[in-house]
Amino acid sequence: MIGELPPPLIFFLGALVGAFLRGRLLSVWVILVPLVGLANLLALPHGLHWQGRILDLPLVFGRIDDLSFLFALLFHIAAGIGGLFAFTVNDRVQHISALLYAGAAIGAVLAGDLVTLFIFWEVMAVASAFLIWARRTERANRAGLRYILVQVSSGLLLLAGTLVLLRETGTTRFDQIGLGSLGGTLVFFAFGIKCAWPFLHSWLVDAYPESTPSGTVFLSAFTTKVAVYALARGFAGTEPLIYIGTAMAVFPIFYAVIENDLRRVLAYSLINQIGFMVVGIGIGSALALNGAVSHAFNDVLFKGLLFMTMGAVLERTGRINGSELGGLYKSMPITTVLCIVGAASISAFPLFSGFVSKSMVMAAAAQEGYTSVFLLLLFASAGVFHHAGIKIPYFAFFAHDSGIRTREAPISMLLAMGAAAAICVFNGSYPWVLYSLLPWPVDYAPYTWTHVITQTQLLFWSALAFALLMKTGLYPPELRLINLDVDWLYRHLGPAVGRRVAALVATAWRRTEKSLYAQAMSLISGVYRHHGPQGVLARTWPTGSTVLWVAVLLTGFLLLYLFR
């Protein structure tokens, strides 16, 4: 059995069985399923498995090579940790959709052709939307609706691209695609939506923070990383990605500084980290690609850890805005320490995981001579520390004491956060296990004096900047405000234009109606004039006029007869 099943099938069957379980049993079940899945995955040999056909198109459900294995492994770990974090959740919808979502993400990275990829792409979209709706608030309902519209459009774009590619190249195999064709370009943008490229990103920062405490943990792990995998598989070395990725790394940090909802800060920081991966994929050298995928691996864990700590805070206090939190280290000391581990990892402190993976992308950019890209990524690295590394722990757990006193997070949440933190520290201090899993040969030494010293200088002086800006009062305070982003286009401008158009149509309709009414009235009064009691046609007529009308009728008959 083990070592023979398609990995996504284990999750789908798990979800099916889970639909009949409840309470603690279900909570244990959603941790068990990824563990069984993991045992199965580790026993599977590399190669192509489970091939089928649909409408004469080949389907490959299990293409296992170094690249897809790494992501499948990562997703099993993330599903397990997320399941543990959600142990106290008593909501079947969340557990089932998390299992379906994880299974679909694993299915997507193991897909060997674009049609199979499309199928799992859409299952992911639907399953993940339920994690947002599971919050069961009006805001979450609407955010989830916007979210699924964007996700499904990405799927439709992927399907269109696949069909065009099939016509152009005669195959739907999912290997290097490139931008040389229309089909390739469509697929490129389908991946771009899920990857949250600039201007296509607002679904992420809109919807993720509206999900439940544990829902956001799952959301942050899968969708964007599947997109990173898909870009690495299909568009490695595609130069525009370097600039797209650089923009992704830079612009969100400005938003992150002024955003109040701490989970939304993390959502912006998620885009920033994916930016580094996209740059690596765009550069396309072995070092850069290794950097991109190893950073994806580390990011799922440290970003998951940070989302878990903020989820624990939300769970315990019911609040998530920086303006309302502060001083929580007194009630939640363990969560505080684990949050700092996540913060150190995302900031790439030596001995923490970001240090050994993000630097590969930076080194590759330097090696290939992308000077301005390198400097912008360095700016983004300092910025990450500033908003995710300092701001998150500072405003939640320190800052001014908000007076909130609560309990430490439940033991299951602490265990889940602890597991993620342990992997962050392990990968950072002993990166060689992760490096041995990388798809391309690794020729990179993270722990050189130059790297350790320069990175420490960068981070400490960034911390100094934060301290001084705080002390001088120049740092913008956390305010109960939201910030406009691209979603303004469809949340405000679109509806406003719609209302304008509707108003115009209504006015036009009213005018037409009025003139039609006037015409109808004049017609009726005309008829009344002729046929009414006083009307010409209602009078009794003399015989003479009757003879005239008979003559007219007969002439009419004659004419009809002649010209028929």
Added chain:
Amino acid sequence: MAHHRDRKHWLDEPRNVSKILWALYTACGLLLAIDLFYHRHTDFAFESFFGFYGLYGFGACVALVLIAKELRKVLSRPEDYYGEAPDDR
């Protein structure tokens, strides 16, 4: 909320906070000084300028915060701007 039963924490003492800040200042000074004593193997010439990484990080963060502050003037709106009241959870 058991405010009155709170024990005093180490960080509640302003003196201790300034101890941390002084530790940070000292660390930054030392990290800058290291640049005098070792030679960096770098890809770009500018990387080996004295204090490049520290000063770049400092400048980056100050610029980031000041620009973001200006952006807030343009971008920020009340919480119910989209007609969705913030749910009091």
